[in-house]
Amino acid sequence: MKKRGIWIVLAVIAVAVVAGVFLWPRLANRSEDEARPSAVVERGTLRITVSASGRIETGQQVDLSFDMPGRVAEVSVDIGDEVRAGDPLVRLDTGDLERAVAQAELTLRQAELRLERLREPVDEADIRRAENAVAQAAAALEVAQLNRTAVLNSTLLNEALEDAQDAYDDTRQRYEDRLREYEAGNIDYWFVDFTQQRFEDAELALARIQQQVNLQTESSTNDVERAMQAYQEAQDALERLREGADPLDLEAAQLDIEAARLALDNARSSLADAVLTAPFDGVVSAVNATADELAPTGLPAVSLVSLNQFHITVSVDEIDVAKLSPGLPAEVTIDAFSDVVLSGAVERIGPAAIIEQGAATYPIVIALDPTEAALRAGMSATALIMVDELTDQLLVPNWVVRIDQTTGQTYVHRQVSGDVTERVDIRLGVRHGGSSQVLEGLNAGDILVLVEEGVNGFFFGSQ
Numbered sequence: 001m002k003k004r005g006i007w008i009v010l011a012v013i014a015v016a017v018v019a020g021v022f023l024w025p026r027l028a029n030r031s032e033d034e035a036r037p038s039a040v041v042e043r044g045t046l047r048i049t050v051s052a053s054g055r056i057e058t059g060q061q062v063d064l065s066f067d068m069p070g071r072v073a074e075v076s077v078d079i080g081d082e083v084r085a086g087d088p089l090v091r092l093d094t095g096d097l098e099r100a101v102a103q104a105e106l107t108l109r110q111a112e113l114r115l116e117r118l119r120e121p122v123d124e125a126d127i128r129r130a131e132n133a134v135a136q137a138a139a140a141l142e143v144a145q146l147n148r149t150a151v152l153n154s155t156l157l158n159e160a161l162e163d164a165q166d167a168y169d170d171t172r173q174r175y176e177d178r179l180r181e182y183e184a185g186n187i188d189y190w191f192v193d194f195t196q197q198r199f200e201d202a203e204l205a206l207a208r209i210q211q212q213v214n215l216q217t218e219s220s221t222n223d224v225e226r227a228m229q230a231y232q233e234a235q236d237a238l239e240r241l242r243e244g245a246d247p248l249d250l251e252a253a254q255l256d257i258e259a260a261r262l263a264l265d266n267a268r269s270s271l272a273d274a275v276l277t278a279p280f281d282g283v284v285s286a287v288n289a290t291a292d293e294l295a296p297t298g299l300p301a302v303s304l305v306s307l308n309q310f311h312i313t314v315s316v317d318e319i320d321v322a323k324l325s326p327g328l329p330a331e332v333t334i335d336a337f338s339d340v341v342l343s344g345a346v347e348r349i350g351p352a353a354i355i356e357q358g359a360a361t362y363p364i365v366i367a368l369d370p371t372e373a374a375l376r377a378g379m380s381a382t383a384l385i386m387v388d389e390l391t392d393q394l395l396v397p398n399w400v401v402r403i404d405q406t407t408g409q410t411y412v413h414r415q416v417s418g419d420v421t422e423r424v425d426i427r428l429g430v431r432h433g434g435s436s437q438v439l440e441g442l443n444a445g446d447i448l449v450l451v452e453e454g455v456n457g458f459f460f461g462s463q
Contacts, residue, residue: 036449036450036451037399037400037449037450038415038447038448038449038450039396039397039399039400039447039448039449040445040446040447040448041394041395041396041438041442041443041444041445041446041447041448042394042395042444042445043392043393043394043395043444044392044393044395045389045390045391045392045393046389046390046393046395046430046432046433046435046437047386047388047389047390047432047433048323048386048387048388048389048390048430048432049384049385049386049387049432049433050316050320050323050324050384050385050387051382051383051384051385052314052315052316052364052382052383052385053314053380053381053382053383054312054313054314054315054380054381054383055312055313055377055378055379055380055381056310056311056312056334056368056375056376056377056378056379056380056381057310057311057312057313057377058305058306058307058309058310058377060280060282060305060306060309061285061303061304061305061306062279062280062303062304063300063302063303064089064090064276064279064300064301064302064303064304065276065295065296065299065300065301066090066092066273066274066276066295066301067273068092068270068273068274069294069295069297070092070093070274070294070295071092071093071292071293071294071295072090072091072092072093072289072290072291072292072293072294072295072301073091073092073093073094073291073292074090074091074291075089075090075287075289075290075291076088076089076090076091077089077090077284077287077302078284078287079284079285079286079287080283080284081283081284082281082282082283082284082307083278083281083282083283083284083304084278084281085278085279085280085281086277086278087277087278088275088276088277089276089277089278089284089301089302089304090275090276090289090295090301090302091274091275091276092274092275092295093274094271094274094275097267097270097271097274098271100267100270100271101264101267101268101271103267104260104263104264104266104267104268105264107260107263107264108257108260108261108263108264110260111253111256111257111259111260112257114253114256115250115253115254115256115257118249118250118253119250121244122241122242122244126241127238127241127242130234130237130238130241131238133234133237133238134231134234134235134238136234137227137230137231137233137234137235138231140227140230140231141224141227141228141230141231143227144220144223144224144226144227144228145224145227147220147223147224148217148220148221148223148224150220151216151217151219151220152217152220154216157209157212157213157216160209161206161209161210161213164202164205164206164208164209164210165206167202167205167206168199168202168203168205168206170202171195171198171199171201171202171203172199172202172203174195174198174199175192175195175196175198175199177195178191178192178194178195179192276301276302278304279304280304280306280308281306281307281308282304282305282306282307282308283304283305283307284302284303284304285303285304285305286300286302286303287301287302287303288300288301288302289301289302305377307375308370309367309368309370310368310375310377311344311347311365311366311367311368312332312344312365312366312368312381312383313363313364313365313366314363314364314366314383315354315356315361315362315363315364316361316362316364317359317360317361317362318353318360318361318362321349321361321362321364323387324346324349324364324385324387325346325349326345326346326347326348326349327345327346328345328346328385328386328387329343329344329345329385329386330343330344330345330346330366330383330384330385330386331343331344331383331384331386332344332366332368332381332382332383332384333381333382333384334373334375334379334380334381335379335380335381335382336379336380337373340371340373342368342369342371342373343368343369344366344367344368344369344383345366345367345369346364346365346366346385347365347366347367348364348365349362349363349364349365350362350363350364364385366383366385390429390430390437393429393437393438394437394438394439394442394443394444395435395436395437395438396412396435396436396438396442396448397434397435397436398431398434398435398436399434399450400412400413400448400449400450401426401428401436402453409425410425410426410427410428411423411424411425411426412424412426412441412442412448413448413449413450413451414442414446414447414448414449415447415448415449421449421451424441424442425441426438426439426440426441426442427439427440427441
């Protein structure tokens with residue numbers, strides 16, 4: 001068994017040797033006949049870009065709700081309807097709100113009329129009437145004062161009061177005398193009781209007379225005070241007429257007008273808020289209001305999205321994000337429209353990284369320019385952000401550039417004539433998108449070829 005295996009191995013080796021003898025000349029001749037890959041050094045533009053993908057998003061989206069409770073009177077749109085800015089969408093019943101506006105308008109007009117009356121010039125007839133009122137008040141005051149003097153000096157009242165006082169004093173003295181005599185045992189108690197009754201009657205009569213005097217005196221004094229107040233008020237009214245409107249009254253009237261205007265503005269604002277209107281051109285994406293039912297509270301009455309302003313959000317790694325800044329132009333292609341290239345610009349760069357599977361990326365928002373393409377939210381898109389553009393540069397493909405493993409020098413093989421090539425050390429600048437910028441070592445029109453070497457060098461880039 002072992003011998004059989006050995007013979008099989010020897011047979012395979014023999015076949016390989018024979019094949020090599022017969023095939024090697026043919027392969028060698030073929031390599032010599034085939035042209036080696038080559039490239040021409042040319043002047044051109046090197047575009048430095050950052051590529052990323054994302055999805056189309058709407059530029060504006062808004063949920064519209066009522067700020068007040070109420071019953072829905074009319075729903076003017078349905079899902080998918082296109083609307084223009086200012087179009088009515090949903091309206092509440094506005095009967096009470098319209099009446100509130102009318103009442104506020106009346107209140108404002110009344111306040112304006114009060115101010116107008118204050119600012120009107122004084123009428124001479126009004127001044128004469130005010131002067132007459134002062135004269136009448138003065139006469140009434142004089143009468144009241146005379147009446148009070150008459151009351152205070154009334155002979156009848158004073159004599160009646162004196163008589164009552166004398167009777168009181170006399171009966172009191174008699175009562176006290178009889179009481180002492182009784183206590184001394186000289187008279188019977190009947191005499192004490194009799195004089196006490198007469199003393200109490202005199203005391204009651206004195207109190208009645210005193211009360212009558214006090215009432216007449218107080219009444220006449222009150223009449224004088226009222227007359228004095230009326231006289232002062234008449235004088236003040238006359239003075240106000242002569243001086244014109246009080247600045248404080250004018251200011252108060254003006255404040256009343258401002259308050260009335262504010263109330264009217266609030267009433268009109270509430271009336272306007274009873275109608276939801278489109279804040280921009282767009283498409284209705286949701287409707288949660290129903291006619292003849294209360295306005296929804298937990299959900300927006302209408303949701304609206306804009307189809308005129310779009311953007312895409314892409315993720316860029318931490319190396320490329322350092323190259324970006326707001327305002328850089330971008331070209332955007334849409335998977336759904338292979339022949340459409342949209343323009344835009346970087347609008348915002350996320351300040352914080354998003355870590356996904358250990359890699360740090362940053363969200364970049366690219367605003368798209370207006371377009372006639374039928375874009376829809378959620379469409380897949382690829383953005384090519386233009387970081388820089390180097391014009392009129394010597395460019396070579398990366399696959400012809402090699403690096404010396406020993407020195408780190410970059411070089412190429414330049415064709416001299418026919419199959420003769422020479423190594424040329426070069427200095428490169430920016431490398432991007434399969435091409436490199438040549439700063440030194442080559443000229444436009446130089447032909448570079450790919451030469452297979454041993455281990456001294458390795459390729460800078462792929463073909």
